[in-house]
Amino acid sequence: MEYLIKNGYVYDPLNNVKGEKMDIAIKNGKIVSPSELSGDAKTIDASGMVVMPGGVDIHSHIAGPKVSAGRIMRPEDHYKVYMRAIPGVRRSGSGKTTPSTYVIGYKYARMGWTTVFEPATPPLETRHTHEELDDIPILDKGCFPLLDSNWFVLEYLQNKDYDRCAAFIGWLMDAIKGYAIKIVDPGVAEAWSLGMGVGLSLDDQIPNYNLTPREIVRGLCKANQMLKLPHPIHVHCNRLGFPGNYVSTLDTMDAVSDLALNQDTPIIHITHVQFTGYAGDSWATLASGGEEIAKYVNNHKHVSLDLGQIVFGDVTTMTADAPFEFVLHHLAPGKWSSTDVEAETSSGIVPYRYKKKNFVNTVQWCIGLEVALLVKDPWRIFPTTDHPNAGPFTSYPTVLAWLMSRKAREKVFEQVNRRGLRKSALQAIDREYDLYEITIITRAAGAKILGLKDKGHLGVGADADVAIYNLNPEKIDFSKDWETFVKAFKRAAYTFKNGEMVVKDGEILRHMYGETYYVKPRVPESLLKTVVEDVKTRFREWYSINFENYVIGDDELRAVKPIQVETTLKG
Amino acid sequence: MFTLITGRTLEQGRTMEIGKFTKDYMDRVAICEINPEDLKKIGVESGSNVKVKTAYGEVVVKAVSSNTTSPGVVFIPMGPWANMVVNPDTQGTGMPNLKGVPCQIEATGEAIPGIYDLLKKISDKTFEAKISKPEVAVSGRSETYSNVVCCFCGCVCDDLEVSVENGKIKSVKNGCAISMAKLLNYDRERAYKPMVRKNGKLVETSLEEALNEAAKILAEAKYPLIYGWSSTSNEAMRHGVYLAELTGGVVDNTSVSCHGPTILGTQQAGVVKATLGQIRNRADLIVYWGCNPVYAHPRHTVRYSAMAKGRFVKGRKERKIVVVDVRPTPTSKIADMFIQVKQGMDYELITALRMAVKDHTIEAPTVAGVPREKILELADMFRSARFGVIFLGMGLTMTSGKGRNLEEAIKLVQDLNEWTKFVLLAMRGHYNVTGTNEVIVWLTGYPYAVDFMLGYPRHNPGITTATDVLIRGDVDAALIVASDPASHFPRKAVEHLAKIPTIVIDPRWSPTASLADVFIPTRYVGIECEGVVYRMDGVPLRAKKLVDPPPEILSDEEVLGKLVEKVEALKLGR
Numbered sequence A: 001m002e003y004l005i006k007n008g009y010v011y012d013p014l015n016n017v018k019g020e021k022m023d024i025a026i027k028n029g030k031i032v033s034p035s036e037l038s039g040d041a042k043t044i045d046a047s048g049m050v051v052m053p054g055g056v057d058i059h060s061h062i063a064g065p066k067v068s069a070g071r072i073m074r075p076e077d078h079y080k081v082y083m084r085a086i087p088g089v090r091r092s093g094s095g096k097t098t099p100s101t102y103v104i105g106y107k108y109a110r111m112g113w114t115t116v117f118e119p120a121t122p123p124l125e126t127r128h129t130h131e132e133l134d135d136i137p138i139l140d141k142g143c144f145p146l147l148d149s150n151w152f153v154l155e156y157l158q159n160k161d162y163d164r165c166a167a168f169i170g171w172l173m174d175a176i177k178g179y180a181i182k183i184v185d186p187g188v189a190e191a192w193s194l195g196m197g198v199g200l201s202l203d204d205q206i207p208n209y210n211l212t213p214r215e216i217v218r219g220l221c222k223a224n225q226m227l228k229l230p231h232p233i234h235v236h237c238n239r240l241g242f243p244g245n246y247v248s249t250l251d252t253m254d255a256v257s258d259l260a261l262n263q264d265t266p267i268i269h270i271t272h273v274q275f276t277g278y279a280g281d282s283w284a285t286l287a288s289g290g291e292e293i294a295k296y297v298n299n300h301k302h303v304s305l306d307l308g309q310i311v312f313g314d315v316t317t318m319t320a321d322a323p324f325e326f327v328l329h330h331l332a333p334g335k336w337s338s339t340d341v342e343a344e345t346s347s348g349i350v351p352y353r354y355k356k357k358n359f360v361n362t363v364q365w366c367i368g369l370e371v372a373l374l375v376k377d378p379w380r381i382f383p384t385t386d387h388p389n390a391g392p393f394t395s396y397p398t399v400l401a402w403l404m405s406r407k408a409r410e411k412v413f414e415q416v417n418r419r420g421l422r423k424s425a426l427q428a429i430d431r432e433y434d435l436y437e438i439t440i441i442t443r444a445a446g447a448k449i450l451g452l453k454d455k456g457h458l459g460v461g462a463d464a465d466v467a468i469y470n471l472n473p474e475k476i477d478f479s480k481d482w483e484t485f486v487k488a489f490k491r492a493a494y495t496f497k498n499g500e501m502v503v504k505d506g507e508i509l510r511h512m513y514g515e516t517y518y519v520k521p522r523v524p525e526s527l528l529k530t531v532v533e534d535v536k537t538r539f540r541e542w543y544s545i546n547f548e549n550y551v552i553g554d555d556e557l558r559a560v561k562p563i564q565v566e567t568t569l570k571g
Numbered sequence B: 001m002f003t004l005i006t007g008r009t010l011e012q013g014r015t016m017e018i019g020k021f022t023k024d025y026m027d028r029v030a031i032c033e034i035n036p037e038d039l040k041k042i043g044v045e046s047g048s049n050v051k052v053k054t055a056y057g058e059v060v061v062k063a064v065s066s067n068t069t070s071p072g073v074v075f076i077p078m079g080p081w082a083n084m085v086v087n088p089d090t091q092g093t094g095m096p097n098l099k100g101v102p103c104q105i106e107a108t109g110e111a112i113p114g115i116y117d118l119l120k121k122i123s124d125k126t127f128e129a130k131i132s133k134p135e136v137a138v139s140g141r142s143e144t145y146s147n148v149v150c151c152f153c154g155c156v157c158d159d160l161e162v163s164v165e166n167g168k169i170k171s172v173k174n175g176c177a178i179s180m181a182k183l184l185n186y187d188r189e190r191a192y193k194p195m196v197r198k199n200g201k202l203v204e205t206s207l208e209e210a211l212n213e214a215a216k217i218l219a220e221a222k223y224p225l226i227y228g229w230s231s232t233s234n235e236a237m238r239h240g241v242y243l244a245e246l247t248g249g250v251v252d253n254t255s256v257s258c259h260g261p262t263i264l265g266t267q268q269a270g271v272v273k274a275t276l277g278q279i280r281n282r283a284d285l286i287v288y289w290g291c292n293p294v295y296a297h298p299r300h301t302v303r304y305s306a307m308a309k310g311r312f313v314k315g316r317k318e319r320k321i322v323v324v325d326v327r328p329t330p331t332s333k334i335a336d337m338f339i340q341v342k343q344g345m346d347y348e349l350i351t352a353l354r355m356a357v358k359d360h361t362i363e364a365p366t367v368a369g370v371p372r373e374k375i376l377e378l379a380d381m382f383r384s385a386r387f388g389v390i391f392l393g394m395g396l397t398m399t400s401g402k403g404r405n406l407e408e409a410i411k412l413v414q415d416l417n418e419w420t421k422f423v424l425l426a427m428r429g430h431y432n433v434t435g436t437n438e439v440i441v442w443l444t445g446y447p448y449a450v451d452f453m454l455g456y457p458r459h460n461p462g463i464t465t466a467t468d469v470l471i472r473g474d475v476d477a478a479l480i481v482a483s484d485p486a487s488h489f490p491r492k493a494v495e496h497l498a499k500i501p502t503i504v505i506d507p508r509w510s511p512t513a514s515l516a517d518v519f520i521p522t523r524y525v526g527i528e529c530e531g532v533v534y535r536m537d538g539v540p541l542r543a544k545k546l547v548d549p550p551p552e553i554l555s556d557e558e559v560l561g562k563l564v565e566k567v568e569a570l571k572l573g574r
């Protein structure tokens, strides 16, 4: 099918298009020049509407063993929120904070999002992660393997053997179809295996290893640079969830500052910074460290951030930071799940509810917004909710409205804990994002930091992933009428995925599948051979499955999109 | 009056893999183990026939003297005979009372019924053996495969070495008694042609006609049951969920009658687990509670637990082993400590342990038949372990308390994490029961017993569970895939299954197949086709294809894919 989207206000920051009236043409799944369309092209009248690239989410827990563990332990999350099947059109599903796979794909697409990355997968169980990703309709996707407590990584780093560490990671990404290096509370899973690791700091020693979290972060950052992976190391800092932890976050960012080579692109991404942006020395004295973090980011180009913005209401917290979930289990007694994965990682899950009247929750809510409003460069800040940790991804329109409208924030100020509100600079900030900046933080910057060249823009040759919202930027003052924005962003007027119309008037039109991205770093053969031999010899002792069965074939996934990467490794 | 318990045995598992219609299977399963004292009391010789009577039925089996069975308790291996007498009430959990059923035992001159005799008692369908001989492959590949994934039990060992000669499996290395039995005998009890029931009899037909008939049954049904799955691949399971959605039926897997209660416990409390490699590398205290891996998961202790050599804990000598069960088992023989809990009183014992762990005072001198001192000793062992694990078996899930037992066990482990590192793991039986639970949960939001009557997933154990919808007679058709409920569900459920139009898709011939209205033979996952399966701890593996399937036989995944298309055509008018 060919389409001509006529007369929309086009927002395409990567091509410097700022709301000009333009026509966008779609053919064979790609954006083409309108002159290339045949007479059969269908015209979509987008006058009075906004046209943008499809949304790109760099951090949302949508697939894998911990996500399903969350679903299993929370039937109550599914009783009231469900989607009915429409035979021949869409499938059914259920769940609010831990939705089933079809619901995930549909709800993202209804909002105009078309690419989403799962940011934490245990390598040993990544076959499972891919099975779930495969069952998420419409979206393109990928996943980040957890590597900070992987025994091979730890051994190589301990021996300062960065070449082999990088070669191993290069092999692993290809073998299990991963996309980027994920670091969660670096080294913590190894400590948690001994029932330790609560509050691990950047310079503590990891049990059994002559290594500190700092060395792990630096080592993996070096490996990432040698491999030239498209995405920077993706880091959940130590001491997440502990008052005073903004210092750890600053230290973590600074731990790799000397490795930055003057380039414009970040070499470290700090994820859900809200959870590691706490000043104060106890829950009672909690305050925001957001200003300090924003100041650092404004002065250092090697860092990017995503928010982990709190949305009041029910969530399911789930993270590879198992000791933190153990702590949360004490703060919020009730259900608690935890899983250790041999030689690699661990995870924990605790259901939670953010309450407006709660002092701590109010401070948390402020921190995310404060950071987002104080960081000047919209290309290095991402408005995630760390779904489903700080809020479900379905709250994105609300989160964006808070960024776009002081009024929208003020409405919340009236409802939250007064004392908590005073613990940050948020009330004093007047900044409001405009729609161009919103387009950057929700699509263009995501595609850029993931290195997805055909996504996040509407230039000729881009993937025809397009969202159209029923919003007239010439008529609407988002600062005042943020509710109209929320309504329009909740249900896109149209969503196109790979040139197919998948959403119209906010409703799903068809069930189809996207692709899974993974990286294939070119590791020199002799080095690869040495490392694979090394891995094989220890695999039997360390793992309970055989090496050959660890590797995932391309044919096991519905549709793969390997990204070849030239490394700087020498043979 | 005696108390009847049922459960797995090694011989039941081994002979079941060779064939449920063999004399061997009947000799091992149509038995009742009775304490010699009790035998004397009722005046029965070991080896003679007895009639076991409960409030739910009666059955004739052979009495076998057994020292490991406590006085007052009798044991029948799970299977078609036990099902004639177990209590079908699931008390809102989906799990019938398979352990702890009051029964009477008397000498009898009656013969032990065969499987077909049992089926004839509950249905007036004609039952015939349709087992045929495999068509001998004229030629076939010869190859030796290593890293073979064993698709039998929840251990899913992935290190077998299988040699194939001329398209036939010749030898198996690294296997256990069960996997050997399966891999060398998998085609002993098979039917190789699709069949439909015409004028009361199953007759051979084309795949096309069998699929048409099956599609018609499903499309016309108001509320079909789509059940089985735990012995097939995740790929097949996906089709199963879709069929339930398309037909507004209910989809369920065999966890309903194994670890469904463990899931219910998890829904209440969460769960604290680890993969088997983590346990092997680190656990210095291993508790087997209500499970008997030496029988049911033969390589578990060697590969993953008691005897296994790990990175930090090198083997049996560096581990303490505890077994908690209602009677001594082969597993308790390898234990450092055996705790004999009174049948049906696990909940009390776990609660006492939780109290002891927290230093609360236990006033009773014994709890669940266990002396207080023993409980305190055990609690101390738990707290002083470096890395402890409890493996939970069906001794907890099938006995009274069901999900509550598991919830309490999970809470015990959660409590223990205040002192040390402690995890637990359910000993899942079928090789892919874990995987099919996962597929169902990620597609629907619930792990089993999912109902689509209203067009969206709902889950209400005790209402939407396979056992309950059959026992209550709610469903009006059934699709059974890779499973044999006629051998494993209580009599009342099987009675209803025999009444309604039933489609069976299975590589093998089974008692359930013999009551089918449509039967479609398929390939064995892990022998004749590939497929993704999940080990009991959730580790996913891809099973290999070792030999070519018999001609014209497709995989479960392929057959179900075709069935989906046909049901779609009928339902959506495509």
Ligand code: SF4
Pocket (backbone or CB within 6 Å): B150, B151, B152, B153, B154, B155, B156, B157, B174, B175, B176, B177, B178, B179, B297, B298, B299, B300
């Ligand atoms: S223990 Fe289970 S999985 Fe392992 S070889 Fe035996 S039957 Fe197969």
Ligand SMILES: [Zn+2]
Pocket (backbone or CB within 6 Å): A059, A061, A119, A271, A272, A386, A389
């Ligand atoms: Zn996250």
